[in-house]
Amino acid sequence: MSLAGFSLADVVGFVGVGLVVATYFLSQIGRMDATRPLYPGLNALGALMILVSLWFRPNPASIAIEFFWLAISAIGFVRALIIGRRR
Template identity: 40%
Template sequence: MLFELTFIDWVGIVGSFVIAGAYLAVSRVWVSAERPAFHLINLGGALMILVSLWYRPNAGAILIELLWIGIALLSLLRWARRR
């Protein structure tokens, strides 16, 4: 199975690790959830997963990634407005 994964599958897998890494970074207080870095990392991970879902669609997974993208963009917009 490991060798059956395509490049696009690996993009989604890396995206999952990116999102989990962002959560770990906030949980360990390495990154503040109030700063744009956390939201940019989540946005990047969600986009990577969404790209992989373009090739292997799954409605539920697409929806959650679109929600994560929306949350990240709204948070970044809120941060930019406060500056």
């Protein structure tokens, strides 16, 4: 399956990049609270989508950073849930 020369895996990866970049941008302009579960949740989803695309076109350095991004986002998500329950 191809859309303008991109495979489905490429499209999934680009959507993942869009999620990561959009959430970071929104947090930087004060439109998304990075301490709420939505921010790390969307970042984790974005990293996972990028990892899916990297499964089909491996790049070791990119795979490494996305695993770290996913792990850090998972920690942030759990932390945001715990802090949210305390409020």
